[in-house]
Amino acid sequence: MPASLSRSTASRIPKALTSLAVEFVSIPTASFKEERVYAYLRRFAEERGIAYREDALGNAVIEYRKGRKTRPLVLGAHTDHPAFVVTEVKGRRLALEFRGGISGDYGKGERVRLYPGDAADTTGRGAATAEITSTGTVAAAQRFPKRLRTARATLAPGATAQVGDLALWDQPMGRVKGEILEGLQMDDLGGALAILWAFERLIEERPDAHVLGLFTRAEEVGLIGAAAVTRTGLLPDDALIVAVECSSMAGGRAEQGAGPIIRVGDLQHIFSPRITMWMTQVARELQATDPKFQYQRKLMDGGTTEATAYDLLGYESGAACLALGNYHNAGPNNRIAVETIHLGDVEGLARLFVAMAQNTRRVESVHADAVKRWRGIAKDAASRLRAGR
Numbered sequence: 492m493p494a495s496l497s498r499s500t501a502s503r504i505p506k507a508l509t510s511l512a513v514e515f516v517s518i519p520t521a522s523f524k525e526e527r528v529y530a531y532l533r534r535f536a537e538e539r540g541i542a543y544r545e546d547a548l549g550n551a552v553i554e555y556r557k558g559r560k561t562r563p564l565v566l567g568a569h570t571d572h573p574a575f576v577v578t579e580v581k582g583r584r585l586a587l588e589f590r591g592g593i594s595g596d597y598g599k600g601e602r603v604r605l606y607p608g609d610a611a612d613t614t615g616r617g618a619a620t621a622e623i624t625s626t627g628t629v630a631a632a633q634r635f636p637k638r639l640r641t642a643r644a645t646l647a648p649g650a651t652a653q654v655g656d657l658a659l660w661d662q663p664m665g666r667v668k669g670e671i672l673e674g675l676q677m678d679d680l681g682g683a684l685a686i687l688w689a690f691e692r693l694i695e696e697r698p699d700a701h702v703l704g705l706f707t708r709a710e711e712v713g714l715i716g717a718a719a720v721t722r723t724g725l726l727p728d729d730a731l732i733v734a735v736e737c738s739s740m741a742g743g744r745a746e747q748g749a750g751p752i753i754r755v756g757d758l759q760h761i762f763s764p765r766i767t768m769w770m771t772q773v774a775r776e777l778q779a780t781d782p783k784f785q786y787q788r789k790l791m792d793g794g795t796t797e798a799t800a801y802d803l804l805g806y807e808s809g810a811a812c813l814a815l816g817n818y819h820n821a822g823p824n825n826r827i828a829v830e831t832i833h834l835g836d837v838e839g840l841a842r843l844f845v846a847m848a849q850n851t852r853r854v855e856s857v858h859a860d861a862v863k864r865w866r867g868i869a870k871d872a873a874s875r876l877r878a879g880r
Contacts, residue, residue: 504834508688509667512834515687516672516680517664519606521574521657522590522709525549526610528570528680532706535687539694546723550707550716555690555848558699562851563727565703566689566844567717567797568682568735569710572675573819575603575642575658583646585621587658591711592794595628595637596825601660603644608655619650620661634794660820660827670748670834675820677830679710681813682735685751685837689844700848703730710797717797721804731766731851732801732808735840737832739793739818747814747833750785751840754810758792760799765858766809772857773846784839793818811840 518527529551536543542554552565573591580586587603605619627641646652665674672681686704693702705726707716717734720726738745738754745752753770756762767788774786791812798810813832822828 504670504838507691508834508838511687511691512672512684512837513665513667515684516674516676518680519657519659519664520571520676520680521576521659522571522712524574524576524608524657525570525708528683529706530610539690541690541694544725546720546725548708548716548719548723550705550720550723550725552706552725553690553704555693555700555702557697561699561701562729562731562854563701563703564844564848564851565705565726565730565732566686566735567705567707567732567801568686569679569707569716569797570683571709571711572678572680573711574660576608577605577652577654577656577658580652580654583650585644585646585652585658587623587642587644589639589641591819592631592634593639593819593821594635594825595626595631595639596635597821597827598623598626598639598642601827603658604661605650605652606657606659608653608657619646619652621646621650621652621658662820662827662829667834671831672834672837673829673831675829677815677832678737678819679735681737681815681830681832681837685813685840686735686844688837689841692841692845693848696845698845698849701851702844702848703727705732707797714795714797714800717800718804721801721806726806730806731854732798732806733766733770733847734796734798734801734808734810736796736810736812737815737830738791738796738812740814740816741793741818744791744793745787745789745814747816747831748835749814750787751836751843752787752789752791752812752814754789754791754796754798754812756790756792757794757796757799757810759795760802762798762802762809763807765854766807768861769850769854769857770809770811770843770847772853773850774843777843777846784842786839786843811843813837813840
């Protein structure tokens with residue numbers, strides 16, 4: 492379905508952000524099939540005169556650098572989203588492999604839209620659709636008893652497909668309603684969007700900072716790109732990494748429109764306390780200068796994020812995220828739905844990133860000041876307990 496902008500888009504959201512948002516999140520993608528996203532990122536960097544580099548495995552960075560040497564801030568997001576890939580074509584009958592995680596209760600009777608597996612294919616086959624007639628599931632380790640693994644589908648009359656084609660849920664790719672961005676692939680093109688918008692602000696404001704936007708592959712099938720990039724030489728050795736995600740707000744985990752989220756951990760791991768403390772301090776200072784700025788500080792244990800991989804593989808890491816509706820397109824009543832994020836949260840997260848980029852030297856001092864304060868409390872604790880006050 493075509494991307495669209497609602498006339499009711501609120502004026503407080505920059506028009507440039509809404510345009511970038513709809514354009515970027517509408518790019519078809521899947522694990523190991525992210526080429527279209529990287530083509531966009533390369534153009535984005537070239538048009539703005541900033542560096543773009545890829546490692547040998549297809550992960551990429553864009554880079555902003557101005558002023559004296561400082562510890563580089565790396566903002567990382569993945570470029571894939573759960574989707575089917577065509578594995579067999581027999582006439583109108585298709586076999587599909589699902590790359591990602593969703594309950595096995597989803598899928599049957601849904602329609603998928605096909606896109607050429609070769610990103611260079613311009614034949615326009617994105618108009619083809621197919622209906623899922625049956626699904627196959629496997630046992631799941633977490634979140635649900637079984638997860639979707641395979642499917643059989645029937646092409647619409649006159650439609651064609653090839654092995655390797657992407658088969659995405661037939662939902663709107665990107666549209667704005669009020670301040671809500673709806674689309675098929677918010678996780679994690681929405682996180683990547685926040686990084687791109689931060690770069691737009693950096694380029695406009697020109698602060699002294701060193702920032703890399705890191706974009707990884709194949710997160711949805713096991714954080715593969717994030718694990719690999721720690722060994723390819725793409726990242727500076729002293730990188731300060733913040734993984735950027737869209738994370739499920741289900742169960743009251745967070746609130747859309749209440750600001751970006753400083754994420755302290757995920758389903759598996761707690762991230763660097765030093766980085767979390769520093770991020771929180773920067774957010775507090777930003778709020779002190781602008782009371783309208785909001786932020787949240789949450790665990791967000793609905794899934795696992797790339798910060799877990801970075802942290803356990805030797806890079807000091809933190810995380811930030813946006814509150815996500817309909818995580819992995821899991822809508823009510825076992826029906827597929829668009830994911831949602833709040834554009835005000837995207838704007839707030841970009842502001843936080845720009846402020847963080849100018850304060851990377853303070854990671855150590857913020858932590859040291861807290862230690863000094865608590866040592867003073869400990870020093871006086873015994874006398875106060877004896878005195879009873």
